[in-house]
Amino acid sequence: MTDINFSKSAGDPDSKGAEGASPAPRAGELRWDIIELLFFAYRDFVGDADHELEVFGFGRAHHRVMHFVHRYPGLKVADLLDVLRITKQSLGRVLKQLLDEGYIVQKTGNNDRRQRLLYATPKGEALVGKLAGLQTDRITRALGGIDPAGVAAIGQFLRAMIDRDDPDKVLEAIFGTSGKKT
Amino acid sequence: MTDINFSKSAGDPDSKGAEGASPAPRAGELRWDIIELLFFAYRDFVGDADHELEVFGFGRAHHRVMHFVHRYPGLKVADLLDVLRITKQSLGRVLKQLLDEGYIVQKTGNNDRRQRLLYATPKGEALVGKLAGLQTDRITRALGGIDPAGVAAIGQFLRAMIDRDDPDKVLEAIFGTSGKKT
DNA sequence: AAATTTATGTCAGTCATATTGACATATCTT
DNA sequence: AAGATATGTCAATATGACTGACATAAATTT
Structure with missing residues (x-):
């Protein structure tokens, strides 16, 4: 998804009804510039990883999971659900694939044995590292x-x-x- | 989409047990910080609009179309496809809904009568303005x-x-x- | 004028990612 | 023992995307 989804925010007091019928809400105040730049910047930013992911037969969902598991070793499934803001079912399929293909491993929690703590395997690290490298290149270039x-x-x-x-x-x-x- | 699509990075020197086979590419150079901030910032940024869109029975795709048609009046269907980077078929359903419900109107091109130039109606402007207001609030707050x-x-x-x-x-x-x- | 290309629309089928709701199991807490 | 929690899984569905094929109208080329 190229998600654009600009935002909403709060209440826009005037919005639509502004002048005639057209809302022209807070005319000069709207940050169309930043809104659009965020859309394009994010579109191209995530695009870098998309191509690479195809090679592995993965999608963005896999990347998100791999990223956070890598960055926060020992993350619980519940934590991941909070971060990604998706449902258990949605995560399930993706996580199962990553486990089956050896990108992630689960370890039973020491204190609470119901928990499945997630860790990236060397194979998983390699993938995450490759993708972060691509995105880092873009960021570094942009910060230059x-x-x-x-x-x-x-x-x-x-x-x-x-x-x-x-x-x-x-x-x-x-x-x-x-x-x-x- | 809450798109995250981070990138790669690698190595995390220590992480789980990765040593061994893990690539650990350019260890200290990866911009995990910016990569993650972009994910969360964009997630919440687009999240603002999502709630509002639900009220109208629309999704992010509708927002994207409305946004660009509003910002660039007279945009052709082909232009929209380039910008959104989706296929004609994907755009079709969304655009048809927006046309049927009166958020957008089409006008035949003056020079080229094959073209359907797109324009936001007052109703469409109201929606876009409301969404932009929400997002602008967040941006303004962040720029403070x-x-x-x-x-x-x-x-x-x-x-x-x-x-x-x-x-x-x-x-x-x-x-x-x-x-x-x- | 006929042929071709372009701009758009649409049909059919598929895929990835997401949803809700219901359950099952193991384990921890009371 | 009873209840709550963490996780996993099944079924059914929705959205937004895809490819490929095809149709129409209008412009352009031959």
């Missing part, structure tokens, strides 16, 4: 020529775009006590 | 506290993340002679 202060602003902006209401385990790691990551 | 130079850096970064190889009509408008939109 931007000074440290600018890079910091970019990080600040991206973080501020994320909902903090009910952070999942991964977001807690990103924003939590260890709030690093520009 | 960032100085002009930082905002410029963000725009520069997002633009640089976009492929420029074969720009479609919309990208030409964004980057072309009238390259504005920070």
Whole structure:
């Protein structure tokens, strides 16, 4: 999916009825520029990985799972569901494939034996690493020529775009006590 | 789609037990931070619109179409296909719904009567405006506290993340002679 | 004028990813 | 023992995407 889904946000007081029938909501205020740039930037960003994934017979869903399992070793299935915001059934098929094909392994939790902690295998790491390399190339290229202060602003902006209401385990790691990551 | 599609990266030196076969490509260089922030930022950004779209019985595809038709009045069907990077068949159903329900109208081209130029109706403008308002709220909030130079850096970064190889009509408008939109 | 190309629309069949709801099992908590 | 939790799985469905084939109208070329 090339997801565009621009956003919504809140309430747009005036929106539609603005002048005549056309809403022209907050005329000059809407950030059409950023909205569009985010769409195209994200489209091309995820596009990098898509081609590579085809080679493995995987889709974006597999990438998402591999990414988080790799980054947060020992993630539980429930954590993954929170992060990806999909249902158990949707995750099930993808996760099963990754397990069957040896990209991920499960280990029973030490404290709670009902839990299946997920870990990437070397094979899984290789895949995730390859995909991150492609995306990193694009990011590095895009950051070229931007000074440290600018890079910091970019990080600040991206973080501020994320909902903090009910952070999942991964977001807690990103924003939590260890709030690093520009 | 909550598209994540990260990329690859590799190595995570320590992760689970990967040592061994894992590629660990360019270990310290991978931008896991930006990769992840882009995922979450985009997920929440598009999430804003999703809820609102449900009210109308529409999906993200409808939003994308409405957005570009609104922003670039008179866009041809072929242009839309280039921008959205989907097939005629996929666009067909969505576009037909929007036409049937009065969010968009078609006008035969003046020069070329085969063309169906697309325009948003006031009703369509209202919807797009509402969605853009929600997303703009998030963007404005995220940009708060960032100085002009930082905002410029963000725009520069997002633009640089976009492929420029074969720009479609919309990208030409964004980057072309009238390259504005920070 | 006839042939070809272009712009659009549409039909049929398929796929990937997602959904909800119902259950089953193992394990932890009370 | 009873109940709650973590996970897995089955069935049925929806959306948005795909390929390929074909039809029509209008423009362009020959």
